[in-house]
Amino acid sequence: MVHQYKNNGYDIVLDVNSGAIHVVDDVTYDVIEMIDQSQPESYARDEIVSALSGKYGKEEVEEAIDEVQTLIDEESLFTKDTYENYIMDFKKRPTVVKALCLHIAHDCNLACQYCFAEEGEYHGRRALMSFEVGKKALDFLIANSGNRRNLEVDFFGGEPLMNWQVVKDLVAYGREQEKLHDKNFRFTLTTNGVLLNDEIMEFCNKEMANVVLSIDGRKEVHDKMRPFRKGAGSYDLIVPKFQKFAESRHQDKYYVRGTFTHYNPDFAADVLHLADLGFKQISVEPVVAEPSEPYAITEEDLPQLFEEYDKLAAEMVRRHKEGDDFNFFHFMIDLEGGPCVAKRLSGCGSGTEYLAVTPWGDFYPCHQFVGNEKFLLGNVDEGIKNTEIRDEFKCCNVYAKEKCRKCFARFYCSGGCAANAYNFSGDICGAYDIGCELQKKRIECAIMIKAAEADCE
Template sequence: MTRRGSIAVTHPRLDADKLGPFRFGRIDDKVLLTHDTGQWHLLSEPDFEALLAGTLGPDHPDHAALVDKGFIRDGMDADAIADRLRRKKRWLGMGPHLHVVITTLRCNQSCKYCHASRTDMDRVDTDMSIDTARLVVDHALRSPSPFIAFEFQGGEPTVNMDVIRFIVEYSRERNRNEGKTIEYSLVTNMTRMDEDKAEWLLANDVFLCTSLDGPRHVHDWNRPFAGGQGSAPFDEVMKWVQYFNRRYVEMGRDPELWHVDALMTTTRKTLEHWREVIDLYVSLGIRNLYLRPLNPFGFIMKTWKAVGYDQEDFLRFYEQALDYIIDLNRDGVQIIEGTAALFLKKMLTPDDPNFVDLRSPIGAGTGQIAYNYDGTIFPSDEGRMVDAMGDPIFALGRLGELTPDEAIGHPTVKALAVASLLDTLPMCSTCWNAPYCGVRPLHNYMMSGDLFGQRPNTPKCKQHMTIARLLFERLSRDTDGSLEAIFRRWTLERPRETPPPDLDADGDAGASPAASSPASGDAAPDSAAATE
């Protein structure tokens, strides 16, 4: 205290000329340094002060690593760091690779949290036509990206199976001249599946992703049939997951790579049954579990009081589930928490997973495009959901009227990029989590009416900060390296490779080439890449 009663603030010595560019925060009793390349380092408080003062010399055990990672300027290889940064950001100029196709809005389920704004089964006017489907393919194949992933969504997309068949067959025929790598994924509730559809999907290597919210009493409560009609949805999902996984084995496919993926959406009912959810996924051999929170789109705005929860409740649920999944891995069970795996790939590898909602800037319009059943183009499926709620602000134009270059360069796409560029956003630009984080402007728009939002108060900021902190805390306590070995295994990808397609005169194909590729966002995170 000074004689006037004010507090005397002492600042650490700082020799900025000896420092590389970095951000920092505190994890447990350590200081975490992070770099734009994704490199990071943990220091004790005294060592951090020595780093700032320029007195942490070559005799210090961490000195060489700090130089290599770019935290100490003297001896830093600027060219190597530039190469690392270029590798991390190489997706920037690729163009849209994910093309979300809404084949129909019709759906036979009435999920309590539905974000897709479904319509009843008699609304055939919400089916995509073959003419519109042809325009989808023509537009998608003009993307500069060498990799194209068509992802079929709804409604329940298999209600309009003719359009799915057409897009697969027509795109393969067109691709004879384009030479791109094309993959297909289907996000289905499985309740409209039959053997004819299943065998066609298997023969054409369409990757399957379904919704599985947990054991019967949770799944059927979250996802009842519309009007209470039909058998239990849970039974249908179990039947077809087992059918496809059995057929993959019979076809000689590696079950580590070829299996049905599943998505879980967390409602209030899920929170107390987290262990049962994980055990169910393990029993089915599903190796990638995404613990997804609710999204502020569609019908959830009307049902939040029944199914919603506080952000803190979800984050407690997430931490419990993550630690249980880690314990299972220590016991030899191969299962991954998908969101954590995305962060870990940014933290532990030289690559970026190119998850379109977890990058800076966001991939809306530049990494993905969504096509509504009527041919309206959106920068993402979330933009379509906002439109379905009566706000057309994110509609870019219509197929046949808007070129791919005009879509990518649309003012709305530019606004979304500006609103998600972490380097320029207040508080994000100096946050230690910036190399691993991403902003979702459409979430901000729904929550606050503003693309930018108040970042520290947004649900996504709290989720991303918590997940990154949980991972770094556990790594900081990993004295023997056993957990890092588990986490590194979570980041590995192997391609689902099949022989090139043999197209006949009708355009039918037995297989499509598959390559390791980026995860595709909320709808089907593992639709294009199989994770070990």
């Protein structure tokens, strides 16, 4: 499979199966476009020369065809898919758990309009995780991690800082267990910043490998969607704290993470606002919501959102040339290394390698499934009991998803989010179409930025 597109003055050709990316001139681009992907080896040279010579000249077209043939011979263009045969029976793989999302608090001090957790309640009751439940969760992770040494634990909510003492106690317990079991815990934290203070920052800088700081961008955008329960905005309170925190972490190992909605389709302005506030690690992502919600992204929004991604990518190229870089999470792409083949095919590992834990100790495939009893996997006392659901997640990969098989982005998004697929199609092997379209656009922009950076070298 070959995917071609033009972006910011670059003609880009992606050979999906090999991962090879070619930045070409117009004539080569048009030559490749004329080759039938179903049988590239039998293209008609004379027909291509005849069709394009009036536009470019015969000699130039023939030279381009020779270059294309060289790429085909080198197996970096129109290559065959060898990964489908690589797929083992994922259901037979031993389950090794490597990461937990601890819902340390099913409660929140904000009332964000788009919150999938219903202001922290997750379709249930408000609750704080006890140290005992958290301890059992860490014990489960250690016991089910096999030979894997590096383990990940994310303190999540609601708002984790509403249960800060238990966070600290669980980190201390984890550090003790590292020595006993030859494991290494990588702790992370997601917070809205309301309760953030110097003591918490100091602890996080010592113990948290990454911190996610929730802010949506411009003041008017943020305060509309992330107010306190009585309606006041939270922007003015959190921005100085987040700026101080980012600097204390040397502008590394954190993200300011926002959400854009139907209300702010000009979201590139929010990303650039955060960059202008001094943040270097930025993630602003599309809301995922029921179509009936007034803030939900619609198909009609897509053209403007595509333009915004293009605008943002071009501005990042410009700032890179001026030495004023920042990272945008959705444009970060590793074209030379990146995830292993299994990870590219099967995604985040939700339901198998990665689990969410409720305050009372129930296991779910990830935080977005919490509260949906169909996906209740077990608990910290009994372990995984619902092995049918676990096995269903094991078999969830890009070749199990019909739409992924035909998509150029499949080895970059790894099939996308299982929760979004289920919520919009009723099947974890389905698709969330709007999310897919946005993902494909982000990948195109990310590759273009790499091409532009190569031009600067």
